[in-house]
Amino acid sequence: FRNRARRFGGGQVLMIGDLQQLAPVVKDDEWRLLQAYYKGPFFFQSKVLELFPPETIELTHIFRQSDTIFIDLLNQIRENRLTPVGLNILQSRHIPNFDAPKGYITLTSHNRQAESINREKLDAIPTKPHTFRASTEGEFPESSYPNEATLTLKPGAQVMFIKNDVSREKLFFNGKIGIVERITDNTVYVKCDDLDEPLAVEPVEWQNYKYTINEATNEIEESVIGKFVQMPLKPAWAITIHKSQGLTFDHAIIDANAAFAHGQVYVALSRCRTLQGLVLA
Numbered sequence: 001f002r003n004r005a006r007r008f009g010g011g012q013v014l015m016i017g018d019l020q021q022l023a024p025v026v027k028d029d030e031w032r033l034l035q036a037y038y039k040g041p042f043f044f045q046s047k048v049l050e051l052f053p054p055e056t057i058e059l060t061h062i063f064r065q066s067d068t069i070f071i072d073l074l075n076q077i078r079e080n081r082l083t084p085v086g087l088n089i090l091q092s093r094h095i096p097n098f099d100a101p102k103g104y105i106t107l108t109s110h111n112r113q114a115e116s117i118n119r120e121k122l123d124a125i126p127t128k129p130h131t132f133r134a135s136t137e138g139e140f141p142e143s144s145y146p147n148e149a150t151l152t153l154k155p156g157a158q159v160m161f162i163k164n165d166v167s168r169e170k171l172f173f174n175g176k177i178g179i180v181e182r183i184t185d186n187t188v189y190v191k192c193d194d195l196d197e198p199l200a201v202e203p204v205e206w207q208n209y210k211y212t213i214n215e216a217t218n219e220i221e222e223s224v225i226g227k228f229v230q231m232p233l234k235p236a237w238a239i240t241i242h243k244s245q246g247l248t249f250d251h252a253i254i255d256a257n258a259a260f261a262h263g264q265v266y267v268a269l270s271r272c273r274t275l276q277g278l279v280l281a
Contacts, residue, residue: 020079023041106253108241109256109264130154131150133149141208153183154180159235166204205228245267250274251272
């Protein structure tokens with residue numbers, strides 16, 4: 001939009017990220033489109049950064065944790081150099097049959113594990129369930145639904161927002177956690193720790209895009225081919241490790257036995273503020 005002949009339009013770009021956390025997830029149909037042009041899915045494999053390597057600045061101050069023993073343990077795992085002492089410290093957080101009090105969230109490697117825990121916790125709440133049914137328009141395959149087509153919530157349920165608030169107020173974001181206070185016909189009132197009043201949440205829209213290459217211009221073009229409308233909430237006593245990226249928890253149960261991606265265990269453990277707030281399943 002500025003100067004298409006220059007990298008990033010001639011603007012200076014600041015990129016912030018961590019290469020030792022989870023790798024990007026690229027869908028098969030997207031990769032089929034990209035693989036003819038790129039060596040891999042990482043940002044540093046983009047053409048512009050291969051031609052013009054960025055200046056790098058390493059940020060070393062850790063804000064999430066303050067305990068030096070826990071920080072050293074996390075760095076050992078991060079760099080794949082776990083010592084016998086570090087392993088013993090980590091094993092000390094394995095608490096069999098741990099009965100989690102309110103406020104604990106479980107981080108799992110797979111969606112089905114999280115869904116099973118959430119279903120069990122929701123069933124245990126004695127309040128009346130409310131069901132929200134999604135509406136779809138055009139082409140939106142069920143495998144791509146961003147939320148349950150039939151979503152059941154109850155007052156007292158721990159929930160997580162799964163979409164950013166696109167309004168000017170920006171009251172919620174993908175990953176924000178709260179407790180359902182009450183439910184009316186088409187509105188869920190969610191109480192979050194950082195807000196004085198509960199948020200009134202209504203259904204929102206997701207769009208399904210199709211990407212094609214314009215052979216005349218050699219540019220990628222997108223078009224909206226379908227829509228999905230549903231509450232941007234889901235039960236969240238448990239979430240996947242992928243979903244937890246960027247989040248911080250005072251109390252978390254880590255179930256990473258079936259971890260399958262580089263950086264997955266490190267991301268899970270490092271979501272916790274303290275070693276004492278971490279329990280290994």
